[in-house]
Amino acid sequence: MIGLDLSNSTLEEIKEENLSELLNKIHAKKQGFYYTIDDDQIIGKINRFAEKNSDFEHIVVCGIGGSALGAICLQQSLGHLYLNKLHVLDNIDPIMIKELEEVIDYSKTLFIVITKSGGTVETLSQYDYFSKKIKENGYELSDHMTIITGPQPNPLRDEAEKEDLEVFDIPEDVGGRFSVLTVVGLLPAKLIGIDIEKILKGAKVGRDNFLSPDSKNNLPYQLAKTQFDLSQKGKTINVLMPYSQKLIKFADWFRQLLAESTGKDGKGITPTNALGVTDQHSQLQLYNDGPNDKLFIFIEVKNMNPEIAIDSPYKTTFGELMQTEKNATAAALTKNGRPNITISVDSVSEETLGQLFLLFEGATAFLGELMGINAFDQPGVELSKKLTKKALLK
Amino acid sequence: MIGLDLSNSTLEEIKEENLSELLNKIHAKKQGFYYTIDDDQIIGKINRFAEKNSDFEHIVVCGIGGSALGAICLQQSLGHLYLNKLHVLDNIDPIMIKELEEVIDYSKTLFIVITKSGGTVETLSQYDYFSKKIKENGYELSDHMTIITGPQPNPLRDEAEKEDLEVFDIPEDVGGRFSVLTVVGLLPAKLIGIDIEKILKGAKVGRDNFLSPDSKNNLPYQLAKTQFDLSQKGKTINVLMPYSQKLIKFADWFRQLLAESTGKDGKGITPTNALGVTDQHSQLQLYNDGPNDKLFIFIEVKNMNPEIAIDSPYKTTFGELMQTEKNATAAALTKNGRPNITISVDSVSEETLGQLFLLFEGATAFLGELMGINAFDQPGVELSKKLTKKALLK
Numbered sequence: 001m002i003g004l005d006l007s008n009s010t011l012e013e014i015k016e017e018n019l020s021e022l023l024n025k026i027h028a029k030k031q032g033f034y035y036t037i038d039d040d041q042i043i044g045k046i047n048r049f050a051e052k053n054s055d056f057e058h059i060v061v062c063g064i065g066g067s068a069l070g071a072i073c074l075q076q077s078l079g080h081l082y083l084n085k086l087h088v089l090d091n092i093d094p095i096m097i098k099e100l101e102e103v104i105d106y107s108k109t110l111f112i113v114i115t116k117s118g119g120t121v122e123t124l125s126q127y128d129y130f131s132k133k134i135k136e137n138g139y140e141l142s143d144h145m146t147i148i149t150g151p152q153p154n155p156l157r158d159e160a161e162k163e164d165l166e167v168f169d170i171p172e173d174v175g176g177r178f179s180v181l182t183v184v185g186l187l188p189a190k191l192i193g194i195d196i197e198k199i200l201k202g203a204k205v206g207r208d209n210f211l212s213p214d215s216k217n218n219l220p221y222q223l224a225k226t227q228f229d230l231s232q233k234g235k236t237i238n239v240l241m242p243y244s245q246k247l248i249k250f251a252d253w254f255r256q257l258l259a260e261s262t263g264k265d266g267k268g269i270t271p272t273n274a275l276g277v278t279d280q281h282s283q284l285q286l287y288n289d290g291p292n293d294k295l296f297i298f299i300e301v302k303n304m305n306p307e308i309a310i311d312s313p314y315k316t317t318f319g320e321l322m323q324t325e326k327n328a329t330a331a332a333l334t335k336n337g338r339p340n341i342t343i344s345v346d347s348v349s350e351e352t353l354g355q356l357f358l359l360f361e362g363a364t365a366f367l368g369e370l371m372g373i374n375a376f377d378q379p380g381v382e383l384s385k386k387l388t389k390k391a392l393l394k
Numbered sequence: 395m396i397g398l399d400l401s402n403s404t405l406e407e408i409k410e411e412n413l414s415e416l417l418n419k420i421h422a423k424k425q426g427f428y429y430t431i432d433d434d435q436i437i438g439k440i441n442r443f444a445e446k447n448s449d450f451e452h453i454v455v456c457g458i459g460g461s462a463l464g465a466i467c468l469q470q471s472l473g474h475l476y477l478n479k480l481h482v483l484d485n486i487d488p489i490m491i492k493e494l495e496e497v498i499d500y501s502k503t504l505f506i507v508i509t510k511s512g513g514t515v516e517t518l519s520q521y522d523y524f525s526k527k528i529k530e531n532g533y534e535l536s537d538h539m540t541i542i543t544g545p546q547p548n549p550l551r552d553e554a555e556k557e558d559l560e561v562f563d564i565p566e567d568v569g570g571r572f573s574v575l576t577v578v579g580l581l582p583a584k585l586i587g588i589d590i591e592k593i594l595k596g597a598k599v600g601r602d603n604f605l606s607p608d609s610k611n612n613l614p615y616q617l618a619k620t621q622f623d624l625s626q627k628g629k630t631i632n633v634l635m636p637y638s639q640k641l642i643k644f645a646d647w648f649r650q651l652l653a654e655s656t657g658k659d660g661k662g663i664t665p666t667n668a669l670g671v672t673d674q675h676s677q678l679q680l681y682n683d684g685p686n687d688k689l690f691i692f693i694e695v696k697n698m699n700p701e702i703a704i705d706s707p708y709k710t711t712f713g714e715l716m717q718t719e720k721n722a723t724a725a726a727l728t729k730n731g732r733p734n735i736t737i738s739v740d741s742v743s744e745e746t747l748g749q750l751f752l753l754f755e756g757a758t759a760f761l762g763e764l765m766g767i768n769a770f771d772q773p774g775v776e777l778s779k780k781l782t783k784k785a786l787l788k
Contacts, residue, residue, distance in 0.1 A: 065675025256676035263680025281459025282650035286657025289774035328781035380683035387722035
């Protein structure tokens with residue numbers, strides 16, 4: 001169960017509204033993020049693949065942006081904080097590749113190469129390097145690599161066909177930053193033992209909420225309306241601050257979602273990620289006394305498990321201390337006139353994550369309509385890609 | 395050697411100026427960050443401690459904010475990206491403690507507890523928990539724990555005396571966010587094999603530059619003046635974007651430095667961290683097409699080692715691809731009228747890090763003078779601390 005507390009938003013109560021028209025506009029954009037979660041066929045394929053490949057000691061994801069952030073978030077949220085067989089290579093720094101090679105053993109490593117376009121230069125470069133290394137080390141490429149890409153003909157798909165690699169399709173109507181609940185996020189998650197059916201179960205609860213025409217019960221709408229109204233009042237920075245070590249990468253996932261979806265036509269909300277209580281000792285001075293240009297979105301976890309008691313300096317538990325600090329921080333910000341809202345979840349679980357993804361994806365869809373922009377394209381990244389290509393071809 | 399390229403700043407050239415008066419104002423604030431680096435005595439003590447404690451397999455730092463970010467940055471920049479015996483516990487989430495305990499063995503673990511005030515509630519709570527656990531496991535506390543704290547009498551120092559723990563003093567005139575080059579950052583670094591003398595050598599080069607009264611040659615001043623002039627023109631967000639996987643935590647370190655130092659009296663620059671090339675696939679849409687309210691500060695590494703060749707999709711190396719993308723991103727931003735500047739370093743080395751710390755610390759000192767605020771206090775965090783205490787005592 002997810003809660004949304006808007007009492008410190010500094011705005012008046014959101015007036016009741018029938019959302020049917022807004023929802024129709026969203027449906028007209030034909031985005032798949034809220035119905036591909038019904039695709040049981042892909043789940044079957046993922047489960048069969050995971051069973052066949054359960055012996056690998058290392059999983060390396062080659063992918064960047066939307067092809068990486070979902071898996072990173074799921075690993076951090078639902079995997080182990082210190083034991084990790086999943087390595088997401090979402091950069092091309094050569095030192096990262098060298099030091100990764102110092103810890104993996106090619107005989108026990110599975111590579112998942114993910115790019116929806118099939119033409120992402122960073123990912124194709126990684127494919128070039130690692131496919132050769134796997135062969136040089138004497139292994140069959142098709143035993144150690146699988147491909148996740150869009151359904152259209154593309155360079156990576158051609159390679160996969162030539163090398164006889166198993167291919168998973170990313171649905172055409174799901175953009176990278178909305179793809180965590182497709183095979184893009186679910187296959188890596190399944191391979192490290194996460195219960196993906198439960199994630200999807202939570203996502204379906206989140207979807208029902210997103211599609212509810214009754215504005216009072218539609219949390220994605222309430223969130224989007226708050227973000228939008230405050231952005232009109234100069235709060236153009238959104239700080240997502242979970243009070244949970246497990247959710248720090250959820251904030252990174254959100255950061256792409258909000259930035260790429262809203263940052264266009266000179267408009268947009270700038271996301272920044274923060275972590276409670278850690279960033280109280282890094283950012284709180286700025287949040288309380290700096291420019292009043294931010295909306296703070298807290299995520300609080302009601303059951304902070306396990307219960308670990310402390311005697312000193314206060315008789316409490318670590319979980320209670322964390323929640324007390326969250327409440328104090330929210331109270332201080334409120335006293336200083338800084339708008340802040342709180343999303344609460346019972347625990348950091350598969351179901352919760354599924355709900356949270358749909359909450360923020362749904363809110364982003366509403367935000368696009370409220371701002372009058374297309375939340376699903378990203379024309380502003382093309383120039384840099386073109387200039388890179390030009391420089392490399394000369 | 396550090397370079398600073400301001401040609402895409404969109405500002406006119408910084409006019410030549412004698413900085414003696416500004417530097418005198420800074421000296422009058424009696425801050426130690428630029429002269430404690432001469433303290434050879436503490437280096438001797440650190441070296442002796444590290445030699446005596448070289449057999450530990452895990453080092454756990456209990457500390458938060460300025461007591462954590464320096465060590466995290468040094469580990470990421472100069473340690474191994476995937477092999478790591480240093481765990482910085484800069485949060486109090488109970489799940490983090492539980493999962494840390496699943497990977498450490500108390501018999502082979504050294505704890506370093508760091509708080510300058512000696513009264514930080516999060517750190518004292520960690521001290522309470524781990525000191526008991528070490529004893530419960532049958533070990534002598536003084537063999538497994540050391541304390542780093544301010545020279546004044548304080549609760550943690552009292553504990554250290556009672557338990558006969560070795561104590562390292564943090565100089566009184568160095569604030570948490572400026573303390574990376576004191577024992578706070580250097581002891582953890584030394585314990586994971588980093589050459590701290592070389593870091594200090596670089597820092598001294600950086601200090602000479604910071605104290606140069608000739609504005610044309612003073613990079614900290616040039617950086618601060620650019621940040622300040624652009625903040626006056628509405629560029630109130632600074633994006634620090636290193637094109638180096640190793641420097642991603644340097645951006646986190648910077649984030650505290652800038653936020654806590656400048657965010658006061660309703661003024662301030664909001665820092666956000668980004669990573670090249672990774673965040674081209676997450677934030678670039680917003681950077682190019684969103685609100686023009688940001689200054690982009692790139693850090694580029696000239697020698698991207700090791701050299702790893704790629705044949706496809708372009709014949710290049712990973713290092714060259716990274717640099718080409720950085721140049722293309724800077725060119726695209728410039729074409730879109732978005733101010734961006736580039737700091738360049740030869741490589742990510744001990745000397746470079748030392749110089750970079752002094753570059754940004756010096757710039758922050760100048761920024762305080764230019765903005766007319768005290769860059770060295772943090773009054774805005776007190777209310778939240780008071781409210782926490784009140785809630786826990788009731």
